[in-house]
Amino acid sequence: MISRYFKEYKWSNIAAMIRNNGRDPRVCTRDFKDKLVVISGATSGIGYHTARKFASHGARLLCINRNEKKSAALKTEIEKEFGVGCEYIIADLSNLKDIYSAAEKLGKIDSPIDVLIHNAGIYLTKRELTSEGFDKMFVVHHLASFVINNLLGEKLKSWKKARIILVNSEGHRFAPWGLQLDDLNWDKRRYSGLKSYGSAKLAQLLSMLLFAEYFKPWGVTINALHPGAVRSESGQENGPVYRWLKKHLYDKFLRPAEISAEAIYYLGVSDEIEGVTGKFFNLTTGEQPAPPALDKEAAYELWVKSVEMTGVKDIIS
Ligand SMILES: NC(=O)c1ccc[n+]([C@@H]2O[C@H](COP(=O)([O-])OP(=O)(O)OC[C@H]3O[C@@H](n4cnc5c(N)ncnc54)[C@H](OP(=O)(O)O)[C@@H]3O)[C@@H](O)[C@H]2O)c1
Numbered sequence: 186m187i188s189r190y191f192k193e194y195k196w197s198n199i200a201a202m203i204r205n206n207g208r209d210p211r212v213c214t215r216d217f218k219d220k221l222v223v224i225s226g227a228t229s230g231i232g233y234h235t236a237r238k239f240a241s242h243g244a245r246l247l248c249i250n251r252n253e254k255k256s257a258a259l260k261t262e263i264e265k266e267f268g269v270g271c272e273y274i275i276a277d278l279s280n281l282k283d284i285y286s287a288a289e290k291l292g293k294i295d296s297p298i299d300v301l302i303h304n305a306g307i308y309l310t311k312r313e314l315t316s317e318g319f320d321k322m323f324v325v326h327h328l329a330s331f332v333i334n335n336l337l338g339e340k341l342k343s344w345k346k347a348r349i350i351l352v353n354s355e356g357h358r359f360a361p362w363g364l365q366l367d368d369l370n371w372d373k374r375r376y377s378g379l380k381s382y383g384s385a386k387l388a389q390l391l392s393m394l395l396f397a398e399y400f401k402p403w404g405v406t407i408n409a410l411h412p413g414a415v416r417s418e419s420g421q422e423n424g425p426v427y428r429w430l431k432k433h434l435y436d437k438f439l440r441p442a443e444i445s446a447e448a449i450y451y452l453g454v455s456d457e458i459e460g461v462t463g464k465f466f467n468l469t470t471g472e473q474p475a476p477p478a479l480d481k482e483a484a485y486e487l488w489v490k491s492v493e494m495t496g497v498k499d500i501i502s
Pocket residue numbers: 225226227228229230231232249250251252255276277278279280304305306307325352353354355356411412413414415416417418419420
């Protein structure tokens with residue numbers, strides 16, 4: 186497995202990533218009045234700031250959140266402060282039933298979705314399985330966007346010009362030798378939070394390769410970004426030691442989540458991104474992802490596995 190990608194790693198790409206990590210995002214000043222933006226995980230961190238950013242430019246919001254109370258508070262805040270609609274769907278995106286139900290509700294919308302942002306995410310230091318027996322991070326970071334994009338495929342095509350944004354991560358590099366497709370749920374290997382996170386993010390990048398090809402003739406684009414290393418509520422499900430270290434150590438080195446919102450707004454709205462698809466950005470700078478994220482063969486194999494795991498009606502075959 187190692188030899189498969191080893192020769193494709195280039196120091197120049199790693200150096201570019203390090204340089205890009207220090208950059209600020211490009212800014213888009215264009216308004217987005219009355220456009221419809223769907224965003225998952227808008228109740229905290231990057232999603233919250235992104236929701237505010239789009240609302241401040243006049244967009245209507247439809248959020249997919251798991252927490253009713255936080256969603257209601259967000260709706261009140263956004264509607265009062267910006268005078269735009271902020272509706273929400275309650276769904277636990279680690280649960281296939283809820284993922285299907287959210288996709289079904291999105292499919293019933295009659296006005297086009299202009300930007301669809303798959304942002305919800307978690308970081309777990311200990312392995313957790315979902316009620317369906319899948320690795321939880323794999324479901325939230327990959328299967329949720331996979332199912333929703335498949336089920337909305339026809340609608341998105343008919344709406345044209347929609348932009349799909351995957352809030353991904355440089356963390357996909359924590360799976361440097363690719364996905365272990367025969368052990369996506371970590372039954373056979375010792376679990377590592379970083380490796381599981383990396384694999385889930387890598388899986389989402391691989392699915393992007395095929396979605397980009399599928400949607401291209403219809404003008405629908407799909408891109409992924411690393412949203413910066415920013416302060417958020419990430420990791421709150423972990424134990425007290427992790428939370429203490431995060432608060433008193435890691436957070437000190439992180440940037441504000443407003444930069445992520447700026448970058449996502451740019452990728453969702455700027456004319457400079459018109460027609461760009463299947464690309465990975467570090468904030469708003471185009472970047473070469475790790476070699477396993479460009480492996481079309483692995484992307485097809487993962488696609489088949491993901492269809493098997495979710496039972497979704499597959500749009501590409
Ligand atoms: N922060 C960083 O430095 C960083 C770096 C790279 C990538 N990212 C990515 O950025 C995205 C946002 O993360 P964040 O840092 O902003 O973390 P965060 O503050 O913890 O926000 C995560 C959001 O996702 C929601 N969420 C989590 N699990 C969910 C589930 N099962 N169903 C529905 N919603 C769920 C959370 O809901 P609750 O409010 O109910 O918890 C919250 O709204 C993630 O995809 C993450 O991997 C973050």
